[in-house]
Amino acid sequence: MRAYTPKDNVQKKPYYTDRYWVAPQVAKHEVSSDAVFARDLEAISAKFTVLEAYIQVDQMVVIINAEDNFGVIELMKNSLEYNQLSELSAIDWLAAEGKFEIFYQMLSMSKRKRVRIKCKIDEKESIQSVEKLFRSADWSEREMYDMFGIVINNHPFMKRILMPDDWEGFPLRKTYPLQGDEFASWYEVDKIFGKEAREIIGPENRDPARVDRYDTERFARLGHEVPRGADISQGEPDTPLVYQESEGVFLIEKFDAEKSVVISDRDR
Amino acid sequence: MAQHQVNYLKDGGLPVALTTIDKVVNWGRSNSLWALTYGLACCGIEMMASGASRYDFDRFGTIFRASPRQAELMVVAGTLTKKHAEFIRRLYDQMTEPKWVISMGSCANTGGMFNTYATVQGVDRVIPVDLYLPGCAPRPETLQYGVMLLQQKIRRESASRAQKPKRLM
Incomplete structure (x- = not known):
């Protein structure tokens, strides 16, 4: 297992670096070890530049130039029987190398590859x-x-799909904070009430465990309910569990177990 | 000539009940809380279970309506995303007065486990809430108890005046 490194101050240089630790890699194999993949790769590299190719967990990985993506996938679909594009997405490597990695996961039903x-x-x-x-x-x-x-050329309907259309920022980038930036944290307030309502509504509470025992505006303890805004700094009275007002409710009778009839003869 | 003396303070066997307008109106309101069908996430399943035969909300007069204009109770059952926030506000505004809101479950109360950029951290940032139900998800019994508490609250209120404007949060 990797040695523990303190996370509280990541800027501080650690006194110990595990220089000899190597991140475990899934083994890569030569493409020539699989006859079907070798033929596919040959067909791709005859037409396009292949930067790198290997087999990992029984799947061939082919790294190409970004401008060839349409051509390669067209070739895969029409000539090499890869008839399904099962997954397509990107990986943010902006911090490490200033680039996005885009992958297309393809499946051939006939070749089972x-x-x-x-x-x-x-x-x-x-x-x-x-x-x-x-x-x-x-x-x-x-x-x-x-x-x-990532802007896509020649897409028929290039519009946001998950976030609202007027959203700012791209949430899956590594630089995007998980709890949202300034825009995200005020999004619903700005949109519904306007920016001037920010002061009234106040910032989001991002501490999910925050419970203020004496705040009766927002918190109540079950069994100790008091009117909203009541001062309970001196302790609050016990409130017994009641399901209906004690003096009864207009036109509603309380169920009286004494008067009820238990049917013992079910065949009646 | 009838020999009866009518005691006007007692019903004397006559089919008469004396009460106040407040009590009658609040009796009607609290026992016909029509709720808006508003399941946003898994709490919606519990809300549906509360409405179905085993727990049977119809006994309380709580009948789910598919239109905000026929509803007076909004049970926010589930996670409210920021994308959806404007719509919940619009539906709340379309409901007829008087109207009440139950925030059901952790997500609706505080954002719950979704401490992320895309989730509203509590529906009370958008609409005023009368009752917060804890739980993830609250069982149907909890929702029933919540509705009964809300009925008590309605009966306490004065019926003749317009509802006091509620604090947003």
């Missing part, structure tokens, strides 16, 4: 849509745009 096509683009670069080849790419590419801000 899976191939992953990968390519990398810069932050400001756009990529060609493959929606013309696979309809499944439609929503995947919209999600990729929504979550990462």
Whole structure:
């Protein structure tokens, strides 16, 4: 197991670095070890530049140039019998190398093989849509745009799919804070009530465990309910569990167990 | 000539009940709480169970309506996302006065486990809430108890005046 590193101050240089620790990698095999994949790779590399190719967990991974993505997937679909695009998304490597990695996961039902096509683009670069080849790419590419801000060329309906249309920022980027930025934290207030309501409504409470025992505006303890706004700093009275007002309710009779009849003869 | 003396303070066997307008109106209101069908997430399943035969909300006069204009109770059952916040406000505004809101479950109360960018951290940031039900998800019994508490609250209120404007949060 990896040695513990304190997370409270990540800027501080640790006095010990585990120089010899190597992140475990899934073993990569030569493409020539599988005859079907070797033929597929040959067909791809005859037409397009293949930067790298290997087999990992019985799947061939082919890394290509980003501008070839439509051509390669067209070839895979029409000539190599990869008839399903099961997954398409991106990975944010902006911090490490300033690039997005885009992957296309493809499945051949006839060959019973899976191939992953990968390519990398810069932050400001756009990529060609493959929606013309696979309809499944439609929503995947919209999600990729929504979550990462990767612009897709020739997409029929390039619009956010999950977040609202007027949302700012791309939530799946590593730089996006999990609890939202300034825009996100005031989104519903700004939209419904306007910016001037921010002071009235106040900031979000992001501490899910916050319980203020003496705040009777927002908290009540079961069995100790008091009117809202009551001062309970000196302790609150016990409130017994009641289901109806003690003096009864207009036109509603309380159930009296004494007067009730228990039917013992069920065949009656 | 009838020899009866009518005691006007007692019903004397006559089919007459004396009461106040407040009590009659609040009796009607509290026993016909028509709720808006508003299941947003898994709490909605519990809300449906409360309405179905085993727990049977109809006994309380709580009947789910599919239109905000026929509803006076909004049970916010589930996670409210920021994308949906404007719609919940619009539906709340469309409900007829007087109207009440039950915030059902942790997500509706505080955002719950979804401490993320996309979730409203408590529906009381958007609409005024009368009752907060704890639980994830609250069982149908909890919702029943909550509705009964709300009925008590309604009976305490004065019926003749317009509802006091509620604090947003």
